[in-house]
Amino acid sequence: MSRRNIAENGHDQPHGGHGHHHGVIAGADRRYLSGALALIVGFMAIEVVIGFIAQSLALISDAGHMLTDAAAIVFALVAMRIAARPARGGFTYGHRRAEIISAQVNGITLLLLSAYFVYEGIRRLNDPPQVEGLYIVMTGAAGIAVNVAATWLLSKANRTSLNVEGAFQHLLNDLYAFIGTTVAGLVVWLTGWAQADAVAALVVAALMLKAGWGLVRDSGRVFMEAAPVGVDPDEVGAKTAALESVWEVHDLHVWELTSGYTALSAHILVTPTADCHTVRRAAERMLHDQYGIEHLTLQVDHASERVGADVAHCADSHGRAHVGSARVF
Numbered sequence: 001m002s003r004r005n006i007a008e009n010g011h012d013q014p015h016g017g018h019g020h021h022h023g024v025i026a027g028a029d030r031r032y033l034s035g036a037l038a039l040i041v042g043f044m045a046i047e048v049v050i051g052f053i054a055q056s057l058a059l060i061s062d063a064g065h066m067l068t069d070a071a072a073i074v075f076a077l078v079a080m081r082i083a084a085r086p087a088r089g090g091f092t093y094g095h096r097r098a099e100i101i102s103a104q105v106n107g108i109t110l111l112l113l114s115a116y117f118v119y120e121g122i123r124r125l126n127d128p129p130q131v132e133g134l135y136i137v138m139t140g141a142a143g144i145a146v147n148v149a150a151t152w153l154l155s156k157a158n159r160t161s162l163n164v165e166g167a168f169q170h171l172l173n174d175l176y177a178f179i180g181t182t183v184a185g186l187v188v189w190l191t192g193w194a195q196a197d198a199v200a201a202l203v204v205a206a207l208m209l210k211a212g213w214g215l216v217r218d219s220g221r222v223f224m225e226a227a228p229v230g231v232d233p234d235e236v237g238a239k240t241a242a243l244e245s246v247w248e249v250h251d252l253h254v255w256e257l258t259s260g261y262t263a264l265s266a267h268i269l270v271t272p273t274a275d276c277h278t279v280r281r282a283a284e285r286m287l288h289d290q291y292g293i294e295h296l297t298l299q300v301d302h303a304s305e306r307v308g309a310d311v312a313h314c315a316d317s318h319g320r321a322h323v324g325s326a327r328v329f
Contacts, residue, residue: 029158033080033153033167036153036167036171039153040069040146040171042146044067044070047066048063050139053132056135064113068106068109068110076099076163076166078102080163083096097257099162100258102166103218103219103259104215107211108212110169110170110209114208114212117201121199121202124197124198131188132188133187133188133189136181136197139185140182143178143181147175148175160259162222163259166219172211176204177204180200226256227256228256231291236291237266240266240286240287243283245271245275247303250266250267250269257295262294264295266298267299270301274302280298283296
């Protein structure tokens with residue numbers, strides 16, 4: 001069995017400076033997240049007070065969303081700390097999926113909040129309270145500035161991580177919310193049409209629903225160990241089977257351990273006269289260069305000259321077959 005691990009696991013060390021490089025990126029991401037958190041918490045407290053004074057659902061919904069923004073960033077920071085723990089004991093892959101749990105929590109909170117604001121927005125369309133438009137405009141404008149700064153900070157972080165992307169989506173949707181709230185405040189202030197506040201809340205709810213569903217869907221794929229988006233296992237198997245001297249490929253599995261970390265295992269049979277190690281290295285190069293897969297577990301054996309006969313194992317051990325559904329390419 002050949003194991004080519006660039007990332008850490010329970011039995012292999014990072015190759016070269018990969019571990020140090022990952023630590024530098026994670027440290028920068030934590031600084032960006034912490035800066036955004038400070039901005040969000042400070043402004044949220046102000047917005048709650050003004051929202052109640054102005055009787056604005058749009059402002060209160062923004063404050064509620066900002067609370068989830070703060071929670072999302074805290075979850076992301078905690079998940080980054082947990083994910084950085086080294087592999088030990090039964091956790092042979094480490095704690096990398098802590099970041100996926102964080103992304104799942106962020107997505108679910110967005111869905112729940114969108115459901116509440118849809119309900120409350122519809123209710124206020126039918127029975128709108130007296131809304132102070134000037135307060136909404138002033139607070140919304142300040143909120144736009146704060147969220148632009150916070151969103152800019154997170155845009156500099158590594159958004160290929162679903163964990164960071166979850167926090168970013170919270171902030172981005174809050175920015176949209178403040179824009180909608182400010183427009184609604186202008187309408188209320190200039191025309192007196194109080195329902196504009198509820199309409200803005202419904203628009204924000206729709207944006208939250210879209211972002212929340214995207215996070216739940218993507219993190220759910222990781223939990224279900226699906227192949228990464230853009231990687232077709234049938235295509236991977238066919239290209240591996242097309243390599244020189246390969247007779248058959250089966251027990252092929254491709255899955256994501258966490259965002260940006262793809263793993264693959266397969267059993268490859270080669271022609272009786274081929275060199276198993278040469279074929280394995282060719283397969284590794286192809287899978288790395290074409291699909292970016294670096295964590296590989298390949299069992300390579302000689303196929304018997306008689307089709308359908310038992311596999312003739314190489315003189316050197318290459319590991320045990322991965323038990324699973326067989327697909328022959």
